[in-house]
Amino acid sequence: MPTLSEVARHAGVTPATVSNVLRNRGRVGATTRQRVLEAVEALGYRPHLAARALAEGRAPTLALMVSSIANPFYPEFALAVERAARTSGHFVIICNTNEDPHTGRAYLDQIAGTLSEGVLVTNANLDLADLHTTESRGTPVVLCMWERPNEPPGLPCVAVDFRRAGELAGAHLLELGHRRIGAIVGSKASGIHAARYEGFVDALRAGGAPKGRVKHAADTIQGGYEAARALLESDPKLTAIFVTNDLPALGAMHAAADLGLNVPTDLSVIGITDIQLARESRPALTTVAVPTVEVAGLAVSLLRELIESSYGQAGRPTTSVPMRIASPPELVVRASTGVPRSR
Amino acid sequence: MPTLSEVARHAGVTPATVSNVLRNRGRVGATTRQRVLEAVEALGYRPHLAARALAEGRAPTLALMVSSIANPFYPEFALAVERAARTSGHFVIICNTNEDPHTGRAYLDQIAGTLSEGVLVTNANLDLADLHTTESRGTPVVLCMWERPNEPPGLPCVAVDFRRAGELAGAHLLELGHRRIGAIVGSKASGIHAARYEGFVDALRAGGAPKGRVKHAADTIQGGYEAARALLESDPKLTAIFVTNDLPALGAMHAAADLGLNVPTDLSVIGITDIQLARESRPALTTVAVPTVEVAGLAVSLLRELIESSYGQAGRPTTSVPMRIASPPELVVRASTGVPRSR
Numbered sequence: 001m002p003t004l005s006e007v008a009r010h011a012g013v014t015p016a017t018v019s020n021v022l023r024n025r026g027r028v029g030a031t032t033r034q035r036v037l038e039a040v041e042a043l044g045y046r047p048h049l050a051a052r053a054l055a056e057g058r059a060p061t062l063a064l065m066v067s068s069i070a071n072p073f074y075p076e077f078a079l080a081v082e083r084a085a086r087t088s089g090h091f092v093i094i095c096n097t098n099e100d101p102h103t104g105r106a107y108l109d110q111i112a113g114t115l116s117e118g119v120l121v122t123n124a125n126l127d128l129a130d131l132h133t134t135e136s137r138g139t140p141v142v143l144c145m146w147e148r149p150n151e152p153p154g155l156p157c158v159a160v161d162f163r164r165a166g167e168l169a170g171a172h173l174l175e176l177g178h179r180r181i182g183a184i185v186g187s188k189a190s191g192i193h194a195a196r197y198e199g200f201v202d203a204l205r206a207g208g209a210p211k212g213r214v215k216h217a218a219d220t221i222q223g224g225y226e227a228a229r230a231l232l233e234s235d236p237k238l239t240a241i242f243v244t245n246d247l248p249a250l251g252a253m254h255a256a257a258d259l260g261l262n263v264p265t266d267l268s269v270i271g272i273t274d275i276q277l278a279r280e281s282r283p284a285l286t287t288v289a290v291p292t293v294e295v296a297g298l299a300v301s302l303l304r305e306l307i308e309s310s311y312g313q314a315g316r317p318t319t320s321v322p323m324r325i326a327s328p329p330e331l332v333v334r335a336s337t338g339v340p341r342s343r
Numbered sequence: 344m345p346t347l348s349e350v351a352r353h354a355g356v357t358p359a360t361v362s363n364v365l366r367n368r369g370r371v372g373a374t375t376r377q378r379v380l381e382a383v384e385a386l387g388y389r390p391h392l393a394a395r396a397l398a399e400g401r402a403p404t405l406a407l408m409v410s411s412i413a414n415p416f417y418p419e420f421a422l423a424v425e426r427a428a429r430t431s432g433h434f435v436i437i438c439n440t441n442e443d444p445h446t447g448r449a450y451l452d453q454i455a456g457t458l459s460e461g462v463l464v465t466n467a468n469l470d471l472a473d474l475h476t477t478e479s480r481g482t483p484v485v486l487c488m489w490e491r492p493n494e495p496p497g498l499p500c501v502a503v504d505f506r507r508a509g510e511l512a513g514a515h516l517l518e519l520g521h522r523r524i525g526a527i528v529g530s531k532a533s534g535i536h537a538a539r540y541e542g543f544v545d546a547l548r549a550g551g552a553p554k555g556r557v558k559h560a561a562d563t564i565q566g567g568y569e570a571a572r573a574l575l576e577s578d579p580k581l582t583a584i585f586v587t588n589d590l591p592a593l594g595a596m597h598a599a600a601d602l603g604l605n606v607p608t609d610l611s612v613i614g615i616t617d618i619q620l621a622r623e624s625r626p627a628l629t630t631v632a633v634p635t636v637e638v639a640g641l642a643v644s645l646l647r648e649l650i651e652s653s654y655g656q657a658g659r660p661t662t663s664v665p666m667r668i669a670s671p672p673e674l675v676v677r678a679s680t681g682v683p684r685s686r
């Protein structure tokens with residue numbers, strides 16, 4: 001591979017001039033610029049990114065920490081992040097923590113600040129303390145899907161009002177006439193889906209409906225399947241199930257099918273997020289859509305701002321911790337919800 | 344962040360000794376080794392990967408080129424690759440080409456040999472010429488899922504006998520008694536699924552069954568849905584559909600549901616691959632399983648061998664192009680295939 005010096009010799013300029021042309025820096029005349037680009041072309045020169053990263057004290061990638069690449073939400077989100085990052089010439093390293101804080105810490109220690117100049121985190125079950133450590137070493141961190149806009153996490157973040165999502169789902173079921181509604185929460189009681197469930201309970205209270213049974217489950221199709229079977233066996237008169245995430249909601253529909261219940265005639269099911277499978281299931285899943293692409297764009301642009309401003313680096317003045325709030329969630333009515341049979 | 348020299352000073356040794364301890368190279372006594380590790384711990388030293396990469400002329404990541412991260416097979420494969428790579432301390436950069444050769448070329452130019460010391464390619468619709476260029480610059484390339492073991496691609500690869508997969512699917516349908524079988528091919532006629540379809544046709548021929556209608560479709564749920572509707576409208580007497588991939592097979596089942604056909608009583612559907620959704624669909628999908636985890640492991644270990652041996656680098660003797668062959672595909676019978684009603 002040709003070196004920068006060879007390009008410079010070929011173009012009859014100094015290596016510094018070649019470097020300036022390639023980075024769009026300094027003053028270079030149009031003719032000289034043209035000559036350098038022709039030499040780059042002629043020799044097939046590729047800038048050595050690792051060398052440039054080292055020289056500039058930065059690396060040209062962003063790291064995206066996800067908790068489970070096997071959950072289809074994360075590839076969808078990764079795709080949106082990758083598209084947003086590529087507009088600024090960044091590549092995305094996807095780090096899959098498999099919901100294990102130790103793996104997450106290993107990725108942070110190995111990648112942050114060396115291979116990547118910034119870190120995006122999506123519900124990766126990481127200790128906030130580990131993320132603060134990364135930040136204090138000078139590598140900005142952005143939480144991508146903070147679920148409680150009113151309770152800032154102390155780290156830069158993009159927030160989505162997930163409590164509102166739960167509220168919309170509950171209000172939709174009440175409006176259809178449901179009064180006996182079960183709930184499946186795809187995390188522990190104190191876990192990341194708690195705000196969604198709180199919003200659902202708010203809606204029940206506002207509508208004067210009783211708070212029904214609730215099951216906590218794994219955030220998977222299988223988890224939703226088992227929880228729905230348990231709910232329907234303990235209360236066969238349920239006419240609807242609210243689920244805090246689309247993936248377990250799909251499992252709840254499978255459980256209904258295996259129990260001989262028609263969705264939505266015998267049982268309405270609603271989820272949250274609007275992953276691609278929600279549109280592609282049979283019946284198609286009613287859900288509360290979260291603005292995934294918008295969140296990815298906001299997260300990447302916030303991270304780039306923090307990188308440019310050397311946010312959080314030792315010796316820099318500490319500014320307030322930024323939070324971007326994405327558009328509110330929206331109800332998407334499809335085929336899995338309807339008027340209860342017994343209405 | 345502390346430097347290597349500071350660690351050396353703290354431990355009372357030379358920087359070279361620190362380096363040897365951290366890389367498990369050279370001869371270092373047990374006491375000295377212990378002193379260095381204590382200094383690393385005390386100062387919170389992290390090796391600077393980009394610097395090490397530059398010094399050693401290699402980068403510590405592997406790049407995985409996938410054609411569509413939105414297709415759930417690729418996240419599943421990426422997960423398996425990541426697990427295999429982590430055992431040797433490599434991180435995986437996932438590059439999503441979106442089935443666009445230009446994007447693929449951009450990734451190869453920016454990442455291969457600088458950020459990544461090797462490239463894994465899975466059906467990424469890349470020009471073989473671009474991959475040869477990358478290889479000739481000294482960065483090994485491994486094709487992960489070559490579909491024709493008998494026709495080597497001229498690049499190192501892991502091959503799976505996909506013709507055999509199509510044959511097993513066809514034989515299964517014939518054995519159940521189906522004679523009027525449609526086919527959906529998730530690529531162009533000359534595309535990557537051609538071998539699978541050839542195997543299916545082999546089985547029909549061996550069983551003396553007529554070659555039925557075939558539709559080429561997008562390799563998505565929606566693509567399979569549309570193709571199945573078209574097949575069933577043009578030939579309502581079909582009793583089974585063979586699909587070259589699980590994702591469009593799921594779409595074919597949705598089409599049957601929308602047309603009021605019961606699977607498998609009215610229509611049997613079979614796919615190839617055994618992605619997670621195949622197990623999680625209702626009815627669960629009969630498919631021919633491909634050894635995904637094994638292929639990922641073989642691909643990573645082959646790539647590591649090529650990196651260690653400086654395979655393909657200018658001036659090195661050219662050896663024969665290696666190919667690893669994975670275990671043969673296996674039929675997995677679930678609920679979507681059965682005896683035809685009219686038998």
